[in-house]
Amino acid sequence: MDIVKHNQVAWDIQSNQAESPWVKPVSRDEIAGARAGNWQVILTPTKPVPSEWFGNIRGKELLGLASGGGQQVPLFAAAGAQVTSFDNSPAQLAKDEYVALRDGLDIAYEQGDMADLSRFDDESFDLIFHPVSNVFSEHILPVWQHCARILRPGGRLLSGFMNPDFYLFDHDDLYRGGLMQVRFSLPFADTEHLGDAEIKKRQAEGRALEFSHSLQTQIAGQLDAGLLLAGFYEDHWDTQATPLNDYMPTSMATLAIKLDA
Numbered sequence: 001m002d003i004v005k006h007n008q009v010a011w012d013i014q015s016n017q018a019e020s021p022w023v024k025p026v027s028r029d030e031i032a033g034a035r036a037g038n039w040q041v042i043l044t045p046t047k048p049v050p051s052e053w054f055g056n057i058r059g060k061e062l063l064g065l066a067s068g069g070g071q072q073v074p075l076f077a078a079a080g081a082q083v084t085s086f087d088n089s090p091a092q093l094a095k096d097e098y099v100a101l102r103d104g105l106d107i108a109y110e111q112g113d114m115a116d117l118s119r120f121d122d123e124s125f126d127l128i129f130h131p132v133s134n135v136f137s138e139h140i141l142p143v144w145q146h147c148a149r150i151l152r153p154g155g156r157l158l159s160g161f162m163n164p165d166f167y168l169f170d171h172d173d174l175y176r177g178g179l180m181q182v183r184f185s186l187p188f189a190d191t192e193h194l195g196d197a198e199i200k201k202r203q204a205e206g207r208a209l210e211f212s213h214s215l216q217t218q219i220a221g222q223l224d225a226g227l228l229l230a231g232f233y234e235d236h237w238d239t240q241a242t243p244l245n246d247y248m249p250t251s252m253a254t255l256a257i258k259l260d261a
Contacts, residue, residue, distance in 0.1 A: 003191070004088060004113045006199070007136050007208040011089035014206030015069065025070025025095050031103045034078035041072040043131045043160030044235035044251040053158055053231055053255045057081040060126040065147070066114040066133035068092030074099040076129070077107050084108040084125075086117070088136075115139055117146035124150045132160040132251055138189070140213045141221050148225035151258040157227060160253045163234075166244060167212035174243055188212040222256045231255030 015023040033039055040048040058080030064073040068087030073096045077083040085096045085107055093109050100107045110119065115137050128147050134140050147157050167188035174180060184193065190209040199209065223229060234249035244250055
């Protein structure tokens with residue numbers, strides 16, 4: 001099956017339903033704050049990214065990678081970065097464009113698969129912002145390899161990703177009040193556990209197919225691509241989103257830097 005297309009349709013549906021917190025554009029007040037130098041964004045569900053991870057972004061060329069939805073990308077543009085928003089979902093890109101038109105921001109838009117950034121030239125960007133979204137990509141190593149290629153020397157990759165252990169459990173069952181028990185081996189893939197009818201049902205509900213990725217591929221994958229790990233933190237979600245929140249951090253974030261040649 002075409003996983004990229006499936007997830008594009010699912011995210012378009014989710015974005016148009018406007019119920020998810022990940023599809024709600026920032027307000028005019030938040031844009032005004034960013035223009036004044038007062039802004040925060042998240043790579044993971046709740047914890048703000050440390051400001052020192054960015055440095056001064058004014059005038060920098062920044063790629064929002066799988067980061068559509070009218071949230072982070074418009075803030076970067078308001079703060080003075082030269083921003084390109086890249087996302088698989090046209091509806092999520094339209095949220096970025098909506099904020100840009102509303103508030104007079106200059107943003108470029110590209111629609112495509114996060115694992116294929118071949119349209120971008122080598123050393124095109126100073127910073128890549130990649131929030132928790134690679135759970136929707138079957139293969140993660142190409143993402144890191146492309147990011148390393150298109151970053152300039154000294155450029156920064158800020159990434160969020162799920163704790164792989166999150167996928168040991170059947171979350172549909174947990175939401176229904178089921179017992180917390182290990183159900184799946186890792187790495188996990190929805191495509192290995194769902195039949196065709198359930199996959200179609202999930203897409204119609206705006207639920208993209210998900211894939212877990214090991215720490216080997218998440219962290220060592222960045223190192224092997226030629227990046228230096230320079231920052232790390234874990235984050236919790238909330239108990240309403242998952243009962244696992246009471247027991248472990250559900251996501252992580254990394255800052256990686258491309259070394260000078």
